[in-house]
Amino acid sequence: MNKEDYFIKQFSHSKFIGDDGAIVGSYVYSADAFFENVHFKREWMSLKEIAQKAMLVNISDAIAMNAKPKYALLTVAIPKSYTHKELDELALGFKKTAQKFGIEIIGGDTICNEKLDISVTIISKSKRPVLRSGMKKGDLLCYTGELGQSLKHLNALLKGEKIPKKSKFIKPKLNAKFFYEIASYVSAGMDISDGLFFELERLSKANTLGFEFFSSIPNEIGCSGEEYELLFSFAPQYQKKIEKIAHKHNIKLTIVAKAVKGSYECKCKGHHFE
Amino acid sequence: MNKEDYFIKQFSHSKFIGDDGAIVGSYVYSADAFFENVHFKREWMSLKEIAQKAMLVNISDAIAMNAKPKYALLTVAIPKSYTHKELDELALGFKKTAQKFGIEIIGGDTICNEKLDISVTIISKSKRPVLRSGMKKGDLLCYTGELGQSLKHLNALLKGEKIPKKSKFIKPKLNAKFFYEIASYVSAGMDISDGLFFELERLSKANTLGFEFFSSIPNEIGCSGEEYELLFSFAPQYQKKIEKIAHKHNIKLTIVAKAVKGSYECKCKGHHFE
Numbered sequence: 230m231n232k233e234d235y236f237i238k239q240f241s242h243s244k245f246i247g248d249d250g251a252i253v254g255s256y257v258y259s260a261d262a263f264f265e266n267v268h269f270k271r272e273w274m275s276l277k278e279i280a281q282k283a284m285l286v287n288i289s290d291a292i293a294m295n296a297k298p299k300y301a302l303l304t305v306a307i308p309k310s311y312t313h314k315e316l317d318e319l320a321l322g323f324k325k326t327a328q329k330f331g332i333e334i335i336g337g338d339t340i341c342n343e344k345l346d347i348s349v350t351i352i353s354k355s356k357r358p359v360l361r362s363g364m365k366k367g368d369l370l371c372y373t374g375e376l377g378q379s380l381k382h383l384n385a386l387l388k389g390e391k392i393p394k395k396s397k398f399i400k401p402k403l404n405a406k407f408f409y410e411i412a413s414y415v416s417a418g419m420d421i422s423d424g425l426f427f428e429l430e431r432l433s434k435a436n437t438l439g440f441e442f443f444s445s446i447p448n449e450i451g452c453s454g455e456e457y458e459l460l461f462s463f464a465p466q467y468q469k470k471i472e473k474i475a476h477k478h479n480i481k482l483t484i485v486a487k488a489v490k491g492s493y494e495c496k497c498k499g500h501h502f503e
Numbered sequence: 504m505n506k507e508d509y510f511i512k513q514f515s516h517s518k519f520i521g522d523d524g525a526i527v528g529s530y531v532y533s534a535d536a537f538f539e540n541v542h543f544k545r546e547w548m549s550l551k552e553i554a555q556k557a558m559l560v561n562i563s564d565a566i567a568m569n570a571k572p573k574y575a576l577l578t579v580a581i582p583k584s585y586t587h588k589e590l591d592e593l594a595l596g597f598k599k600t601a602q603k604f605g606i607e608i609i610g611g612d613t614i615c616n617e618k619l620d621i622s623v624t625i626i627s628k629s630k631r632p633v634l635r636s637g638m639k640k641g642d643l644l645c646y647t648g649e650l651g652q653s654l655k656h657l658n659a660l661l662k663g664e665k666i667p668k669k670s671k672f673i674k675p676k677l678n679a680k681f682f683y684e685i686a687s688y689v690s691a692g693m694d695i696s697d698g699l700f701f702e703l704e705r706l707s708k709a710n711t712l713g714f715e716f717f718s719s720i721p722n723e724i725g726c727s728g729e730e731y732e733l734l735f736s737f738a739p740q741y742q743k744k745i746e747k748i749a750h751k752h753n754i755k756l757t758i759v760a761k762a763v764k765g766s767y768e769c770k771c772k773g774h775h776f777e
Contacts, residue, residue: 233613235587236579239594245574245609253574253609253626256530260576260624262612267580300519300527302534304578304622305510306541313509320513335519335527338536338622339507348578348612348622350534352527 247435248361249290249419250353257296257353261287265344273386276315276345278399280322283347285401286422288330289457292405293420294360295412296353300335301327303349306342319345330405357412359461361435364417368462370432370440370486371471373404376425380453401457407478408459411471418461426451426495428460429486439491446485452497462488521709522635523564523693524627531570531627535561539618547660550589550619552673554596557621559675560696562604563731566679567694568634569686570627574609575601577623580616593619604679631686633735635709638691642736644706644714644760645745647678650699654727675731681752682733685745692735700725700769702734703760713765720759726771736762 237246245251250259263283265271274282284301291298303323307316327334332351382398392398417436421428425446433439463471475482511520519525524533537557539545548556558575565572577597581590601608606625656672666672691710695702699720707713737745749756
């Protein structure tokens, strides 16, 4: 077990832990860190893009639970050397992204640090949260969009190469409207932050089920993290409805597997610390 | 203006910003960072004490708003070198403190980082939050406990000296029960995290009032941060009631000033980055 999972396990007696967000009444709470030299390098993105991605990866958790993000708390550790212009750019990234999703930034903490380390808490509302559990035997497993670009672009950045400004690695593309519309047909769901195979393992554990794949998925697709596409399951009778809604929103769907008895284990090389 | 205040000012149009926590309906949200080499050095405290203090400084915000902490989200960035035993100790500090205050840890994020950086979001409930605003001309200003120890002990630690295990710098002493009992008599309040003089300046700004001091307060008292004592104002007719409740809880009260027309500016050397 890697050390992150070991640490998290100390808290896993809580009924709240283990989903993209914690549900308390009609509220959903999620918190994610976005740290320099852990999640990004300063030269990869502008400060506006960094703030934007820190927000988007958190908003993605809310959407994947069929929750509407309402409020955000930001904890921002900022290097002393940053100029007022740089602070403006960073603040703008937070504000613009919040505005786009109708989120109000209600508080947080700002401190001086060696590097730029951001933690975001998103407070969302949902009448019917979509959980990681709820998948039934025979349900179909499906993801949105194309997978693989984030890993490809991460590798390019690590080699010092340039990547397109429109890369999903820079600006995750969230499919909020689509998911809210199909949510009532979905049995379980989550966003793909650690890679399709990782998330499938999580779904497998949360539902004590395995998968029968319809075709083999290469590692370049299945191990690509930070995609922030949606992975979800549904009963076969909803397939047509969901495909129709996807078509309306111009979203590609790939049905990858069927839930079956058994279990599934991800074989990607871990990107978490051991 | 220091850079922290400059950055925070970018968000100050929000009606939620500017108090110890943000009020949304009957919930109060507060988030605070507790970062290695910013708020503490690893050799100053055990991992259990570090987790405990990270929780307590956040719980202190909730108490100062007359809110009962209910849930916590933890974002914990942990050095790769930490052993399972060290992770256990850290987790125990969070869990024990949460338990003591009836808080459920409902989620967060764990990542690998160069140093131990903790961000805590506390979700509290309050029927009648105490704000920084609400102080009236003629109100008396009062703080709990003794001030000065935290600055003295911080300076000792910075010189490489030992400090007592029971120091408030290691384990802030929160006066929850006392404050909940007097809250309905309080016109404005906050906790003393950046020093009495700093907090008085905040109260001055939030209420457009100044202070007439009853005696001169030395800088060793007024500039001592991380005290987590309570600073609050009340109308003179409640003085006897409040003193009686303080006596019951064995809490020392010091009435320092009266709110008057004017404004007040803190003269301590800033400990925030310029």
